[in-house]
Amino acid sequence: MIGYGGSVHDQFPGLPPDPFADDPSDPAAALEGLDPGIPLDDGERLAVEEDLADxxxxxxxxxxxGVLGLVVVCEDCNDDHYHDWDMLRANLRQLLADGTIRPHEPAVDPHPEDYVTWDYCRGYADAVFRYNEPRI
Structure with a gap:
């Protein structure tokens, strides 16, 4: 049996680690040069930083x-995608770092009632801050 021989390090915690990180025989290595990320402009960068703070x-x-994360409608397939808090945070950080979002596996058999939309979050936060003294 051939061992990996090293530890897997991921610069975007919250996403599953890349099992082929630093592996010279990574089957996806040939794809890396095909679609480089486009750096964010100042406005896009500010919007992503605001999303991270929110x-x-x-x-x-x-x-x-009990809310596990956010549901987002995918522009490519028009399906709901469920992201836990850590995965969404990692996606936004990667977008800031290199203008890409690494492909990832969707949630397995998510319970839609455990996820909310960005709009729900905004409304909830607005109500809490308007009518209460939040302890966050």
């Missing part, structure tokens, strides 16, 4: 209430 607030408010 995500932190939403998680602090909603995770204790």
């Amino acid at each position: 995500l932190d607030v939403y998680e602090r408010l909603l995770a204790p209430r």
Whole structure:
């Protein structure tokens, strides 16, 4: 049996580690040069940074209430994609770092009632901040 011989390091915690990281026989290595990320412009970068800050607030408010993350309608397939808090945070950080989002496996058999939309989060946070003194 051939062992891996090293530890797997991932710069985007929250996403599953790349099982072929630093492996010279990585079957996807040939694809890396085909679609380089496009760096974000200043406006896009600011929007992603604001999303990261908002995500932190939403998680602090909603995770204790049993919300596991966000549901986003995929522009490519028009299906709902369920992202836990850590995966979404990792996706946004990677977008900031290199303008790409690494492919990842969708949630297995998610329970839609455990996920909410960005709009729900915004409305919930607005209500909490308007009518309460939040402890986040």
